[in-house]
Amino acid sequence: xxxxxxxxxxxxxxxxxxxxxxxxxxxxxxxxxxxxxxxxxxxxxxxxxxxxxxxxxxxxxxxxxxxxxxxxxxxxxxxxxxxxxxxxxxxxxxxxxxxxxxxxxxxxxxxxxx
Amino acid sequence: xxxxxxxxxxxxxxxxxxxxxxxxxxxxxxxxxxxxxxxxxxxxxxxxxxxxxxxxxxxxxxxxxxxxxxxxxxxxxxxxxxxxxxxxxxxxxxxxxxxxxxxxxxxxxxxxxxxxxxxxxxxxxxxxxxxxxxxxxxxxxxxxxxxxxxxxxxxxxxxxxxxxxxxxxxxxxxxxxxxxxxxxxxxxxxxxxxxxxxxxxxxxxxxxxxxxxxxxxxxxxxxxxxxxxxxxxxxxxxxxxxxxxxxxxxxxxxxxxxxxxxxxxxxxxxxxxxxxxxxxxxxxxxxxxxxxxxxxxxxxxxxxxxxxxxxxxxxxxxxxxxxxxxxxxxxxxxxxxxxxxxxxxxxxxxxxxxxxxxxxxxxxxxxxxxxxxxxxxxxxxxxxxxxxxxxxxxxxxxxxxxxxxxxxxxxxxxxxx
Numbered sequence: 001x002x003x004x005x006x007x008x009x010x011x012x013x014x015x016x017x018x019x020x021x022x023x024x025x026x027x028x029x030x031x032x033x034x035x036x037x038x039x040x041x042x043x044x045x046x047x048x049x050x051x052x053x054x055x056x057x058x059x060x061x062x063x064x065x066x067x068x069x070x071x072x073x074x075x076x077x078x079x080x081x082x083x084x085x086x087x088x089x090x091x092x093x094x095x096x097x098x099x100x101x102x103x104x105x106x107x108x109x110x111x112x113x114x
Numbered sequence: 115x116x117x118x119x120x121x122x123x124x125x126x127x128x129x130x131x132x133x134x135x136x137x138x139x140x141x142x143x144x145x146x147x148x149x150x151x152x153x154x155x156x157x158x159x160x161x162x163x164x165x166x167x168x169x170x171x172x173x174x175x176x177x178x179x180x181x182x183x184x185x186x187x188x189x190x191x192x193x194x195x196x197x198x199x200x201x202x203x204x205x206x207x208x209x210x211x212x213x214x215x216x217x218x219x220x221x222x223x224x225x226x227x228x229x230x231x232x233x234x235x236x237x238x239x240x241x242x243x244x245x246x247x248x249x250x251x252x253x254x255x256x257x258x259x260x261x262x263x264x265x266x267x268x269x270x271x272x273x274x275x276x277x278x279x280x281x282x283x284x285x286x287x288x289x290x291x292x293x294x295x296x297x298x299x300x301x302x303x304x305x306x307x308x309x310x311x312x313x314x315x316x317x318x319x320x321x322x323x324x325x326x327x328x329x330x331x332x333x334x335x336x337x338x339x340x341x342x343x344x345x346x347x348x349x350x351x352x353x354x355x356x357x358x359x360x361x362x363x364x365x366x367x368x369x370x371x372x373x374x375x376x377x378x379x380x381x382x383x384x385x386x387x388x389x390x391x392x393x394x395x396x397x398x399x400x401x402x403x404x405x406x407x408x409x410x411x412x413x414x415x416x417x418x419x420x421x422x423x424x425x426x427x428x429x430x431x432x433x434x435x436x437x438x439x440x441x442x443x444x445x446x447x448x449x450x451x452x453x454x455x456x457x458x459x460x461x462x463x464x465x466x467x468x469x470x471x472x473x474x475x476x477x478x479x480x481x482x483x484x485x486x487x488x489x490x491x492x493x494x495x496x497x498x499x500x501x502x503x504x505x506x507x508x509x510x511x512x513x514x515x516x517x518x519x520x521x522x523x524x525x526x527x528x529x530x531x
Contacts, residue, residue: 069335
């Protein structure tokens, strides 16, 4: 399984680049996950990215799951950018909220089927 | 080790059993792919997953031997801008069979009615032989072309190859990725008027229009669960839309079945009309006196039996359009549901616009009210048909029954105020 080195510590990832242990996450880990090109293009985290990452992280800590897309879009419209829609989120996170935003927010891999 | 065409294949005594008999065999095909891969390698072709078909044989044989799958659950992979259409598959034998540790699937949006030129098929296969295992499935149950097995790092190049399949592989047109996950699944349709005289509307056009108009919904999952649209040209419903699509558009007619009495009398010379047509009519709406066939059209339930038996003599009426059925699905939360009538009749010339209007209203409601993994049919069961009818702006109609002439929806609120 792949590993990610942050501050001299080797963190275990799964095949898709998600943290194996969501408790190991902090903002430095998020930066490292965003820069990792093994699971998609590198993302330069801006303030807008961070708002979304923190929202997803907090929702996960409270409810134990990733927020539904509809709630994420509503949040983004209100807090990130009034023009924000799902396509805007894909511009920030090119591989989409599940693969990129949740991964960088340190969530366990969203369960989901095909 | 068995050697075929100078290529060594792994020992697969259990899989070999599946090659016996007269029917097609997926084992035969995987072995063929393994041989082709080896030949391509020897010919110096640059293929990215040499040995993957052989690896697949090894993993499958082991799975049959141990009576358990070696495919892991889940996996999230993606290409840029798309949230659906590529499905992550990993094998738990990373060390033993590294060739198929990653074995992701790509769904490719098929052309309406599944019409291809051989050039397009060759181009698809050439691109997939290079970037993947070369194994395909024409087609998956939703209708997409399924490309079976590649590694994460080859997904994006393969998606690019599809988008430029015309430029670099000689296909007459490029291809796009299909749907997966909680998005609009690739819309599909029967061959409709291109091959079939029963088609009551242009299914291919409708399917194409939905696909083009709802690209965002198709590629970027946003809903509680999947949503399928299928367009069937007539009540024969050759694509089984009512059992498999949340939103089934089934062609029908409002007026009377067209009868050519002369042609009926021709049929009478070769078939027993009383036995094979009149007696088989489920609503006993047909009579035949040896000279003339009469149909009581008010009692016709559009089962298509008489038309199917005597296609040269009977055909659907002239006032054509479609019925919308809602809620069909295979099991998940509430088991299998067969779709039921949501809109009894939409004339052919208004069909696409009206469907889009209804679809958008349904999505808005379902996305707001639906629970995680609740299909629209299940939401209607939970919330009630009367609420659903308000959403789509329809009045209750006797045709909106769960099973015809059997079990109508009962509006309890009206009965017990």
